[in-house]
Structures are given as C-alpha cells and as structure tokens.
Amino acid sequence: MKGNILIVDDTPENLRFLSMGLSIRGYEVKCAISGSMALLGVSDELPDLILLDIRMPQMDGYEVCEQLKANQRTREIPIIFLSALHEVSDKVKAFASGGVDYITKPFQMEEVLVRVENQLTIVRLQKQLQQQNLRLQKLNEELVQSNRELEQFAFIVSHDLQEPLRAVSSFTQLLVESYPDSLNAEVKECIAFILDGTARMGQLIKDLLVYSRLGTAAREFQPTDCNIVLEDVLVDLHIMVAETDAKLTHDSLPTVMGDSVQLAQLFQNLIINAIKFHRPEVPPRIKISVESKDGEWLFGVHDNGIGIKKQNFERIFKMFKRLHTIDNYPGTGIGLAICKKIVERHEGEIWVESELGVGTTFYFAIPK
Numbered sequence: 001m002k003g004n005i006l007i008v009d010d011t012p013e014n015l016r017f018l019s020m021g022l023s024i025r026g027y028e029v030k031c032a033i034s035g036s037m038a039l040l041g042v043s044d045e046l047p048d049l050i051l052l053d054i055r056m057p058q059m060d061g062y063e064v065c066e067q068l069k070a071n072q073r074t075r076e077i078p079i080i081f082l083s084a085l086h087e088v089s090d091k092v093k094a095f096a097s098g099g100v101d102y103i104t105k106p107f108q109m110e111e112v113l114v115r116v117e118n119q120l121t122i123v124r125l126q127k128q129l130q131q132q133n134l135r136l137q138k139l140n141e142e143l144v145q146s147n148r149e150l151e152q153f154a155f156i157v158s159h160d161l162q163e164p165l166r167a168v169s170s171f172t173q174l175l176v177e178s179y180p181d182s183l184n185a186e187v188k189e190c191i192a193f194i195l196d197g198t199a200r201m202g203q204l205i206k207d208l209l210v211y212s213r214l215g216t217a218a219r220e221f222q223p224t225d226c227n228i229v230l231e232d233v234l235v236d237l238h239i240m241v242a243e244t245d246a247k248l249t250h251d252s253l254p255t256v257m258g259d260s261v262q263l264a265q266l267f268q269n270l271i272i273n274a275i276k277f278h279r280p281e282v283p284p285r286i287k288i289s290v291e292s293k294d295g296e297w298l299f300g301v302h303d304n305g306i307g308i309k310k311q312n313f314e315r316i317f318k319m320f321k322r323l324h325t326i327d328n329y330p331g332t333g334i335g336l337a338i339c340k341k342i343v344e345r346h347e348g349e350i351w352v353e354s355e356l357g358v359g360t361t362f363y364f365a366i367p368k
Contacts, residue, residue, distance in 0.1 A: 006047040008038040010056045018051060021109040027279040035059030038068060042074055047270050049119055054083040062097045069098035078119045156334065161205050162172045169198040226253035233268045246275050250288035252298050256366055262342045269335040270362050274303035296365040307356035
C-alpha cells in the first residue's frame with residue numbers, strides 16, 4: 001500500500017468517488033461521514049493523511065482540524081481540505097486551523113491524486129530528515145564521549161604504562177650488556193622472554209593508542225579465522241596459563257569479517273579476566289563457546305571465578321572502573337572498556353551474566 005488515507009465527508013457520493021479513485025491507485029482508504037466519527041477512527045489507527053470536508057453538521061472541518069492539531073498524537077497528520085467554499089477568507093481559515101492544502105469542489109480526481117502524493121512525499125522526506133538528524137545527534141554524542149575517553153586513555157598510556165615498560169626493557173638490556181659471560185643458558189632464555197614480552201606489550205600499547213585515536217575507523221575488516229586468532233592469543237598467555245594451572249577449552253570458532261588485531265585483543269582481555277579473577281585454591285576453568293543465532297555469531301567466555309554482583313554489570317564496561325583494589329587484582333581498569341569498544345566497532349554488543357562464587361560469562365555477538 002502507498003499510504004493510509006482517511007476521507008471525512010458527509011456526502012456519500014463524494015466518499016464513494018474519492019474512495020474508489022484512491023483505492024485504484026493503491027491507497028488504503030477509510031471513510032467517516034462526520035467529524036466525531038473521524039476523531040473516533042483516528043484514535044484507533046493513525047492515517048498517513050486526511051481529506052477533510054468543511055461543511056458538515058454538528059462539527060465542521062475547521063473544528064475537526066483544530067482538535068487534531070491540539071492532540072500531540074495526531075498533530076503531525078497532514079490534512080487537505082475539500083470544500084465548495086472558494087473565498088480567500090475560507091482558505092485562510094483552513095490553513096490557520098492547521099491544513100496543509102486546499103482543494104475546491106467540484107474537483108478532478110487527478111488533481112486530488114497529485115496533491116495527496118505531494119503531501120505524502122513531504123511527510124516521507126520529513127521523516128527521513130528526522131531520522132538523519134537523530135543519527136547525527138547520536139554520532140555527535142559518541143564523538144564527544146570518544147574524545148573524553150581518548151584523553152583519559154592517552155594519559156594512562158603515556159605515563160602509567162609506557163614508562164614502567166621502558167624501565168623493565170632498559171634494565172633487562174643493561175643486565176645482558178653488563179654481564180655477558182655470567183649468564184647461563186636458562187637465565188638468557190628468561191631474559192629473552194622478558195625482552196620479547198616487553199616488546200609485544202610496547203607494540204600493543206602503541207596499537208591501542210592508535211586505535212583509540214581512530215575510533216571506529218581503524219583497520220579495514222577482512223575475513224578472520226577466530227581459531228587462528230585464539231591460538232595466537234594463547235601463545236602470548238602461555239606463562240599466565242601455566243602459572244595458574246588454568247585449563248581452556250573452546251568450540252570450533254567461525255571465520256568473521258573483522259579486525260584480527262582487535263579481535264585478538266578482545267579474546268585476550270576476556271581470558272585474562274577469567275584467569276585473574278579466579279577463586280582462591282580453585283584453578284581457572286575457561287570455556288569459549290559459539291553458536292549461530294539470528295544472523296549473528298554469539299560468543300561466550302565462561303569461567304568458574306569469583307563472580308560479579310548484578311549492580312556492577314554495566315559499571316565494569318566503563319573506562320577506569322575497578323571493583324577491586326590494585327593490591328588484590330592488578331590492572332588499569334580499561335580492559336573491558338576496550339572490549340566494549342571493539343565489539344561495538346564490529347557492530348555487535350557485549351554483556352555479562354554472573355553469579356557470585358560460581359562464575360561469570362561474557363557474551364558478545366558479532367554479525368555474520
């Protein structure tokens with residue numbers, strides 16, 4: 001259907017003529033023989049446009065129009081007056097009461113059709129403009145929030161992360177240079193791990209800083225095998241896994257359109273969280289699940305850790321929001337905020353389900 005039109009006229013012949021002409025052209029038409037019936041019909045279902053006669057008993061078209069325009073729910077419905085009144089004063093009164101057009105009787109059906117389509121086109125364009133304005137407003141709000149987070153994140157990266165990392169790397173290299181003949185093979189291997197780890201972390205920090213600056217315009221999406229991404233992440237985390245006796249299992253993961261670096265960061269942050277927040281004396285047990293659901297890949301990272309209180313489910317995804325002291329659980333408080341931003345950039349969503357003392361599951365959905 002091209003649109004829903006309500007015709008209001010106390011003359012049955014006019015109703016039949018207009019209804020037939022509009023129906024043939026693909027419009028869905030409803031009729032009312034009085035102003036009171038029109039108001040009652042509009043309260044049940046809003047039409048896209050109203051064709052309204054002026055001269056009607058009990059309640060004329062002017063009053064009907066004024067009542068419709070006074071109602072928040074119906075004020076945006078365009079109203080075209082149909083009347084034998086042809087004086088300029090009559091037309092002025094019609095427009096003053098809220099009409100958008102005026103057709104003088106007797107009329108030609110082709111004229112009615114053109115005027116109806118013009119008004120419906122205006123309505124469609126107005127709706128499109130409103131939607132575009134809402135999108136622009138949302139984008140502007142996201143930009144403001146992104147800029148705030150960028151300032152905070154850049155500060156943390158430049159001061160709290162990079163400097164200690166440089167110190168570790170510099171002193172380790174100094175140790176190698178100062179005692180080249182005093183270090184056995186095992187020590188040299190450990191030093192190599194340290195230097196490799198600091199190099200990786202340094203690059204990761206730089207990548208995250210670049211990512212925070214680029215916002216949603218980071219790397220171009222490519223087909224990404226999440227099995228390979230996860231394997232690389234587990235290589236990076238093998239020491240942490242071994243030290244905590246963690247066990248990780250996973251379903252066969254899909255290939256998705258995405259940014260492989262950011263997806264690796266997403267898996268890494270969630271796995272680190274699962275390991276870090278394990279219960280005392282209970283080795284971490286982590287499972288990564290995935291299922292196809294409603295055109296999306298629904299991933300789940302399940303653990304048997306300490307759990308999260310329900311009132312903190314939203315808070316944990318905000319920048320620098322910590323639930324525990326650094327002494328108990330070290331970290332910067334930005335890991336889950338980064339996860340949220342990565343998932344949102346992939347046009348998905350992330351959320352958490354948890355039970356204290358039992359475990360936590362982080363779910364994230366990514367479109368196929």
